[in-house]
Structure formats: structure tokens, C-alpha cells
Amino acid sequence: MPGAAARSRIRELLARQPRIPFALLPTPLEYLPRLSAALGGPAIHVKRDDLTGMAFGGNKTRQLEWVLGALLRAHPDVEVLVTGANIQSNWSRQSAAAAAKLGIPIVLVLRNTEMQEIQGNVLLDYWLGAEVRFTQEPDMTIVMREELDRVVDELRAQGRRAMKIDPWAPPIALSYVDMAVELDEQCEARGLEPTRIWLAAAGPTQSGLELGAKLLGWRADITGVAPLTWTGADLPDLTAEAANRAAALLRVDERVAPSDVDNRTDQIGPGYARPSAESLAAMRLTARTDALLLDPVYTSKAMAGLIDAVRRGELTADDTVVFVHTGGLPAAFAYRDTILEMSRV
Numbered sequence: 001m002p003g004a005a006a007r008s009r010i011r012e013l014l015a016r017q018p019r020i021p022f023a024l025l026p027t028p029l030e031y032l033p034r035l036s037a038a039l040g041g042p043a044i045h046v047k048r049d050d051l052t053g054m055a056f057g058g059n060k061t062r063q064l065e066w067v068l069g070a071l072l073r074a075h076p077d078v079e080v081l082v083t084g085a086n087i088q089s090n091w092s093r094q095s096a097a098a099a100a101k102l103g104i105p106i107v108l109v110l111r112n113t114e115m116q117e118i119q120g121n122v123l124l125d126y127w128l129g130a131e132v133r134f135t136q137e138p139d140m141t142i143v144m145r146e147e148l149d150r151v152v153d154e155l156r157a158q159g160r161r162a163m164k165i166d167p168w169a170p171p172i173a174l175s176y177v178d179m180a181v182e183l184d185e186q187c188e189a190r191g192l193e194p195t196r197i198w199l200a201a202a203g204p205t206q207s208g209l210e211l212g213a214k215l216l217g218w219r220a221d222i223t224g225v226a227p228l229t230w231t232g233a234d235l236p237d238l239t240a241e242a243a244n245r246a247a248a249l250l251r252v253d254e255r256v257a258p259s260d261v262d263n264r265t266d267q268i269g270p271g272y273a274r275p276s277a278e279s280l281a282a283m284r285l286t287a288r289t290d291a292l293l294l295d296p297v298y299t300s301k302a303m304a305g306l307i308d309a310v311r312r313g314e315l316t317a318d319d320t321v322v323f324v325h326t327g328g329l330p331a332a333f334a335y336r337d338t339i340l341e342m343s344r345v
């Protein structure tokens, strides 16, 4: 189904799903002339999802529209929300922002194994009025799967109607199906035919794009660059699962298979939330070519992968790349010394 017809079919299906508008959409699509020239390969455009608006924005703003839309439809009487992740979690900061907009209290459980100072995202969490609880649990999977449930149970035992905002809730990937439709329209308006979509991805963002790409019949391949791995599951499996839960909600026949998912773990470097020489070089290069600021945890590692793909000849002058900037910039302020040192070069 060509462009406009496919888009309106998908928009009709999405419109049947509960959604709370948090994001300022559409986000801009920007060409990066100096980065493209510096790399000497493909034309590189950036989808500015760092500019979704709500309290410094990012991809999670889109996700929360659908996740909280469904949660509040099912539980309109919720009295307190619970979520969490790592101390510099963008998801948690965006959840705190959404909770503030909804006027619902929120408890955040944040992994803080190194007793980091209050800076960046976690500073914003306090500012937005969240109750912050730190955990020393080193395994993120356990934080997300077990500790959040424990806090929900504790709040319920106190008689409060508590609900977890689940970062893998079935509607989550609808957000990037919607984004794919938005991007498709922007590309058509400019006569752009991307051959590759490139992003930082640890699950649902790529899921939505994969499903969106199928529904829209995209020619472009999608490459996700993982900032971390999850214990006990491969990212292509998780990505396909989340895509297919969204497909079931939309009642479409298309499905995403793990083998469809190109998700790479070769840029994790020293570990999650630990910059690599390559990710720091990427931050410096995009800032000094097109004044594009990347975050130290996600988008800089994705860009490091893109730069590497150009240098290896995987992406050439025949390609048109859309890099999805998924946000995360507040975390940069928790990396002051590293960024200062990298900037002196």
C-alpha cells in the first residue's frame, strides 16, 4: 500500500487506542551537512526526538503517551504510580514529568550502586516532585522486574491504589509505529528515500519502528545499537515480542520475527552508562560539525556505530541515513569531568 494510504490506515488503527498527548509533535527532521561531509559517506539526517518537549523530552515521552493512556483507562482511580531503572534513567524522568502533568504522585526506584551525586536526570526527578528511592541492586533486570513490584505491594499494603508503569507494557511499541508514520510523511514531503534508519535501542523503540516499517512497506533497513544487554533474553527476541504485542493490539496480521531485527551489541564498550573512546569521539564530532549534542549513554554509542559503519564501508555515498535522536541529554550533566576532558582535545 503506497505512502498516504498506508499512513491513513495505520493512523485509523492507532486512533482506536488510548493515548494521552504529552509530546510536541511532529519532531523536526534535520539534515546534517557538516557531519555528512566529515564522514564522506551517506547523507545523514536526524529525526529530532530529543525535542519531544516534556521536561527535556526524548523517546520515552512518546512511549508514555500510550502506556499511561492504557493504564489510566484500565485503572482510572490510580493514586500513586511506581517505576524506575538506573539513576540517570530518562524513562524515570519522563515518567515523573508525565505524573506531574497528570497530578498523580510517583515513586521512582533508581539503581545507584556507585552513590552518584544528585545531578542530571535524578535532579530533575526531585524537581518534578517524584519520591526517589535508591537501590543498591546491581542487576537492572531485577530492579525492573522485582523491586518495582515490591514497592507496589508495599504501597498497596498501606491502602494506596498503586500501579507500576511497566516499561514493557503491551502498548509501548505503538509509540514508534506512530513515529514511523510521522517520519514517512516528512520524508515523502522532502523527496527523501532513506535506505537506513539508525538508532540507539534496547527494546520497544526499535520494536515500534520494525512494525511501522512493515506496515508502511519501507525499503529502508533498521539498525539498532544496544547500550546494554538484558539478563536472560536476547534483544532481537524482546524486540520482536514487543512489536508483536503492539501488532495484536492494532489487530493487524503483520508480525516481526527476531531474525528481522538488526540489533548490535558491539558498541557497549566498557559497559552500560560507561562511555567508550568511540562514543566520546562521536559526541565531539557531532557537536563540532552540526552542533548536535548526543547523550553519553545511548545516542553517542549509536552514533559511534554509525561512524564505524561508514568507515567500514557498510554505509556508502549511495545511502541516505536517518539517525533517530532519542534524547537523554540531561544525563550529560552527570558526566561533567568526562565531557570536559573529551572537549579539551
Ligand SMILES: Cc1ncc(COP(=O)(O)O)c(C=O)c1O
Binding pocket: 058, 059, 089, 090, 091, 200, 201, 202, 203, 204, 205, 206, 295, 298, 299, 326, 327, 328, 329
Ligand atoms: C535516550 C534513550 N535512547 C534510547 C533508549 C532506548 O529505548 P528503548 O528501551 O525503547 O529501546 C532509551 C531508553 O532508556 C533512552 O533513554
